[in-house]
Amino acid sequence: EYMGTxxxxxxxxxxxxxxxxxxxxxxxxxxxxxxESFQTDVPKVVEQVTIAASSTPERVTTHIIDTHNEAPQxxxxxxxxxxxxxxxxxxLPMDCVWKWLETIHAARAxxxxxxxxxxxxxxxxxxxxKALSKQVRPFMVQYKQIESCxxxxxxxxxxxxxxxxxxxxxxxxxxxxxxxxxxxxxxRDCERALGRIFTLWDSDRxxxxxxDDLIAFxxxxxxxxxxxTEISRVRQTIAAGDPSGAVTANGFTLSGFLRLFxxxxxxxxxxxxxxxxxxxxxxxxxxxxxxxxxxxxxxDSVVQLSSAGETFVRxxxxxxxxxxxxxxxxxxxxxxxxxxxxxxxxWNDYRGVECNAFGFPTLSGFLxxxxxxxxxxADTALDVLVWLGADVDSVADLVELVPRxxxxxxxxxxxxxxxxxxxxxxALLQALTGRYRDxxxxxxxxxxxxxxxxxxxxxxxxxxxxxxxxxxxxVTSGGPAGLDxxxxxxxxxxxxxxxxxxxxxxxxxxxxxxxxxKPVLFLATKTDVTPLSAxxxxxxxxxxxxxxxxxxxxxxxxxxxxxxxxxxxKDAVDAIHAALAALVADPALGLSRSGAATGSSWRRLLRGxxxxxxxxxxxxxxxxxxxxxxx
Numbered sequence: 154e155y156m157g158t159x160x161x162x163x164x165x166x167x168x169x170x171x172x173x174x175x176x177x178x179x180x181x182x183x184x185x186x187x188x189e190s191f192q193t194d195v196p197k198v199v200e201q202v203t204i205a206a207s208s209t210p211e212r213v214t215t216h217i218i219d220t221h222n223e224a225p226q227x228x229x230x231x232x233x234x235x236x237x238x239x240x241x242x243x244x245l246p247m248d249c250v251w252k253w254l255e256t257i258h259a260a261r262a263x264x265x266x267x268x269x270x271x272x273x274x275x276x277x278x279x280x281x282x283k284a285l286s287k288q289v290r291p292f293m294v295q296y297k298q299i300e301s302c303x304x305x306x307x308x309x310x311x312x313x314x315x316x317x318x319x320x321x322x323x324x325x326x327x328x329x330x331x332x333x334x335x336x337x338x339x340x341r342d343c344e345r346a347l348g349r350i351f352t353l354w355d356s357d358r359x360x361x362x363x364x365d366d367l368i369a370f371x372x373x374x375x376x377x378x379x380x381x382t383e384i385s386r387v388r389q390t391i392a393a394g395d396p397s398g399a400v401t402a403n404g405f406t407l408s409g410f411l412r413l414f415x416x417x418x419x420x421x422x423x424x425x426x427x428x429x430x431x432x433x434x435x436x437x438x439x440x441x442x443x444x445x446x447x448x449x450x451x452x453d454s455v456v457q458l459s460s461a462g463e464t465f466v467r468x469x470x471x472x473x474x475x476x477x478x479x480x481x482x483x484x485x486x487x488x489x490x491x492x493x494x495x496x497x498x499x500w501n502d503y504r505g506v507e508c509n510a511f512g513f514p515t516l517s518g519f520l521x522x523x524x525x526x527x528x529x530x531a532d533t534a535l536d537v538l539v540w541l542g543a544d545v546d547s548v549a550d551l552v553e554l555v556p557r558x559x560x561x562x563x564x565x566x567x568x569x570x571x572x573x574x575x576x577x578x579x580a581l582l583q584a585l586t587g588r589y590r591d592x593x594x595x596x597x598x599x600x601x602x603x604x605x606x607x608x609x610x611x612x613x614x615x616x617x618x619x620x621x622x623x624x625x626x627x628v629t630s631g632g633p634a635g636l637d638x639x640x641x642x643x644x645x646x647x648x649x650x651x652x653x654x655x656x657x658x659x660x661x662x663x664x665x666x667x668x669x670x671k672p673v674l675f676l677a678t679k680t681d682v683t684p685l686s687a688x689x690x691x692x693x694x695x696x697x698x699x700x701x702x703x704x705x706x707x708x709x710x711x712x713x714x715x716x717x718x719x720x721x722x723k724d725a726v727d728a729i730h731a732a733l734a735a736l737v738a739d740p741a742l743g744l745s746r747s748g749a750a751t752g753s754s755w756r757r758l759l760r761g762x763x764x765x766x767x768x769x770x771x772x773x774x775x776x777x778x779x780x781x782x783x784x
Contacts, residue, residue, distance in 0.1 A: 169320045170218045170230050171269075172256070173240035174249050178271040180219055181307040182240065182316060191308045197221065210318070211325055217317065231260040235324045236267060236300075238316065243270040243304060247288060254296050265323035268292065268302035269316050274309045293334065300328050326423040330437055339415055342439040343426070349492035350433050351410045353542040358472050358488075363404040374432045387413065434545050442545050448531040454554040456531035457564045458524055462538075462551030466523045469541060470516050480513035493540040499526050499533060505586055505608045521609040524565045524622050527552055560642055565609070565622040566737055567640055571633075571666075572647035573658035577678040578627050581647060582608050585625060585726060613730055617738035623730075632658070633665035643672040643736055643743055648691075650705070651683035656691060672736045672743025673700070674729075680705040699746035701732060 171179040183199045184192040199219040206214045220230055231237060239253045250268065257266065268289055270282070282288075282304060289302045300323035305312035331343045339347070354370045355362055362370070364384055371379045391409050392400040399409030417425045434442040448456050458466065473489045474481055481489065490498055506518035506525075514522065527534040531552060539545050555562040570578045585608045608625045612618040625645065628636060638644075644666050648659035659675070666673050675695060677685045685691070685705050695703060736743045 166214045166216065166235075167321050167324045168216045168218060168233055168235040169238060169317060170220060170234035170236070171238045171240055172220050172222065172227070172231065172253055173269075174242075175222055177240045177242045178307055179240045182269075182271065182305065182313055183217055183219055185307040185310060185313050186217075186317060189310070191310060198224075209321065211321055213321070213325065215317070215321060227256075228260045231257055231262050234262060234264050236265045236320045237262065238267045238269050238320050240269045240271050243273045243282065244275050247292075250292055254292065254299075258296075263298060265300045265327050265329065266296065266298050267300055267316070267320050267323055270302065270304040272306060272308075273304045273311070274306040297329055297334070322423065326427045327437060328418065328423050330439065331423060331426055332418050339411060339418070343414075343430075344411060345492070346430055346433075346435050346439055347411055347414055348407060349540075350429065351407050352492065353433075358475070361401060361404045361406060362410055366404065374429050390416070434539065441540065443539055444532070444535045444545060444548055446532045446535055446549070448535075448552070448554070451554065453557055455557050455563060456527055456534075456552050456554055458520075458527050458534075459551055459553040462523075462527070462553075463520060465538065465543060465551055466520055467516065470519050474516075480509045480511075480515055481519060482511075482513050486513075489541070493537060497533075497536060497540060499530075499537050505606075507610055508586070517611045521611055521622055525607060525609045525624055528565045528567075528624065560740075563642075564620065565624055566642040567624045567626060568643050568645055568733070569626055569628040569636075569638075569641045570645045570647060571628050571636070571659075571662045572678075573649070573652070573655040576647045576649045576652070576655050578647050581645075581676065581678065582625060582627055585610070585729065610730065612734040612737060613727070616731065616734035618734040621737055623733050623737070633662045636662075636665060638666065638669045638671055641671060643674070643740070645676055646673050647676045647678050650677040650680050650685045650689070660694075667745050670744060672740040674732050674736060674743060675700070675703040677703050677705045700744075701735070701742055704728065704732065 171182070173179050180195045180197065180199045181192065183202060184195040187202065198221050201219075202217040204215040204217070206212050209215055218230055218234070220227055224230075237257055239250055239257075241247060241249055241253075254266070257264075270285065273282070276282070285302060285304065289299075293299045293302075301319050303312055303316055303319055305316050307313060331340055332338075333340045338344075351362060352358070354366055354373075356366050356369075364381075367384060368379050371377060388400050388405075391405070391412050399406055399412050405413070414426050414429075417423075430439075436442065469489065470481065473485045475485060476482070486503075500522065503512060503514040503518060503522060506521040507515045508518055509515065523534065526537075535543075535548050535552065538548050538551055543551060560566065570581065572578055606626065610623060612621050612623060626641075644662070646659045646662050646666070649655040663673055663675075675691065677689075677691070685703065691703050695701070
C-alpha cells in the first residue's frame with residue numbers, strides 16, 4: 154500500500170479503453186466482470202462503467218470504456234485513455250494487432266497498452282499458449298508502450314478481472330519507464346533515481362547499505378520490518394552467480410541494490426519499485442516532486458534557514474567531508490551534488506565565502522553560501538534541499554519567515570559598500586574573501602573577473618552577534634540620490650585617503666545613510682600609498698558624530714604575498730568582522746549622535762575597553778589589507 158507522498162503522485166482516475174475488431178469479445182469481458190458470470194446477451198457496445206475507488210485494490214476510481222471500431226468518436230476515446238487494451242481473438246491471426254497499434258499511434262496517444270488475447274476457451278488442447286511470448290515479441294520490440302499481454306476467457310471467467318488489474322497496473326505501476334527491454338536492464342532514468350535513493354539512505358556515505366540501513370529503508374518505504382533471516386535470504390539471492398561484488402560482508406553495494414530492483418522487475422513486481430520511487434517523490438516520468446512554495450511572493454518577509462535547516466546543512470557537510478579536513482574538496486562537493494540535475498544546481502563555485510587556500514569551502518563558508526541562497530532565492534534553496542534528501546512534505550521546516558524590517562530576528566544582514574569610483578570597493582570585496590589582487594594584470598580587470606557579486610561570512614563566534622551572517626554587496630549607483638537603501642541593514646563607506654574629493658562623496662553617502670538610520674563603518678583605502686594622517690578631518694568628524702573610528706585599508710597585491718603578509722591579512726579581515734559584529738550587536742555604534750544616545754554608547758564602549766580589541770586588531774605592522782598607522 155502506498156504511503157504519504159506517493160498518494161499525491163498517483164492518478165485519481167484511471168480510464169481503461171478497450172479497442173479491437175468486432176466480435177473479439179470486448180463487451181463480453183466488461184459484462185462478465187460486472188456480473189461475475191458469463192452473459193450470453195450483451196449489447197454491441199456497453200455503456201461506460203465507473204468503478205468506485207473503494208472497490209478497487211489500488212483505491213483509485215476506474216472508468217471502463219467500450220468502443221465500436223467504426224465509431225466517429227473512437228479517436229477521441231483513445232486520446233482520453235489512461236491505458237488502451239487491444240483485444241484480439243486468440244484463434245485468429247494477430248495481424249489486427251498491428252492495425253490497432255498504428256491507430257493508437259495515429260491518435261498521438263503515448264499511453265501504455267495491454268494486449269488481451271480473448272476466447273481461449275475455443276482453443277483446442279491446452280488453454281495455455283506456450284508460444285505467446287514469442288508471438289508478441291515483435292510488437293513489444295517496436296512499440297515500447299506495450300506493458301503486458303494476457304490471455305483470457307469471458308465464457309470460462311478465466312483471467313477476466315486480471316485483464317483490468319493489469320490495465321490499471323500499467324497506469325499506476327508502468328514497466329516501460331523502469332525497464333530497457335533491449336538491454337534487459339533498468340532504464341537509465343530508473344537507475345539514476347535508485348542511485349540517488351541508495352546514496353541518501355547510505356547513512357555514512359561509505360558506498361555500502363548496511364543491514365541497519367536496509368532495515369530503516371524497509372520501514373521508511375513499506376512501514377514494515379525486515380528480519381535477519383529475510384536479509385540473509387535477499388543477500389544470497391542477489392549474490393548468487395554475481396562476480397561484481399554486489400554484496401559484501403557489510404551489506405549491499407550500489408550494484409547489489411540495483412540488481413535487487415532489477416529482480417523485482419523480472420518477477421513483474423513493478424508495484425514494489427514504484428512504491429520506493431514514489432516514497433522518494435518521483436513521478437512516472439521521473440520528475441522529482443518539489444515543494445509547492447509561494448515564499449517568493451511574500452514581499453513583507455524574508456526567508457532564512459531555521460535551526461533545523463542549519464543542522465541539516467551541517468550534517469551534509471559532515472557526511473561529505475570524508476577526509477575530515479574541515480573543507481569540502483572539489484571531489485567531495487561534486488559527490489554532494491552528483492544527483493542534483495545541472496539545471497537545479499545552485500552554484501558553480503564557492504567564491505565569496507570562507508575557503509581554504511585551494512578554494513574549498515569551510516563549514517562556515519558552506520553555511521554562509523546556504524544562508525545567502527535561502528535569502529536570495531528561497532524556492533530554489535528548498536528544491537535543492539529536496540534533491541539532497543530533505544523530505545518534500547517537511548522541507549518547509551528547514552526555513553523560517555521573519556518580517557523584512559525585523560533586523561533583530563534576521564540571521565543574514567545585508568551591507569552595501571559605497572563610495573566614489575576608483576576608491577577600491579571591488580578590490581576590498583575580494584580582500585574580504587581572503588584573496589589578493591594579481592598586480593600583473595592590473596587591479597580592476599583581475600578582481601572583476603574573479604569576484605562574485607556578493608561576499609558572505611559568519612560573524613565571530615565569540616561576539617555578541619554569534620550565529621549571524623553578513624552579506625556585503627557593492628553598489629554601483631552614481632551617487633546617494635539614486636541609492637535604494639531599503640534592502641540593507643548598514644553600509645561600508647569607503648574613501649581614498651589621498652583624494653579629498655572621495656571623502657566628500659563618502660560623507661554625502663553617509664548623510665543619506667544616517668537619515669535612513671543605517672549604521673555605517675568608514676574605511677580609508679589605499680593607505681599603503683598615502684597613510685591617513687593623525688589630523689585628517691575624518692577622524693575629528695567621526696568623533697564629533699560619535700561613530701566608530703575609521704579603519705585604514707589597502708589591498709594586498711600578488712607581489713606582496715608572503716607568509717607574514719597573509720597572516721596580517723587574516724588579522725585585518727578578522728578586525729573588519731569584529732567591527733561589523735559590533736555594529737550588528739549595537740547598531741547605534743554606526744549612527745550619528747542625532748540618534749538617541751548614539752555618541753554616549755560609543756564612548757561607554759571605549760571607556761569600558763570593549764571595542765578596543767577591534768582597533769588593536771588592526772594595529773599591525775607591514776603590508777596587509779588593514780593597517781592602523783601610529784605616527
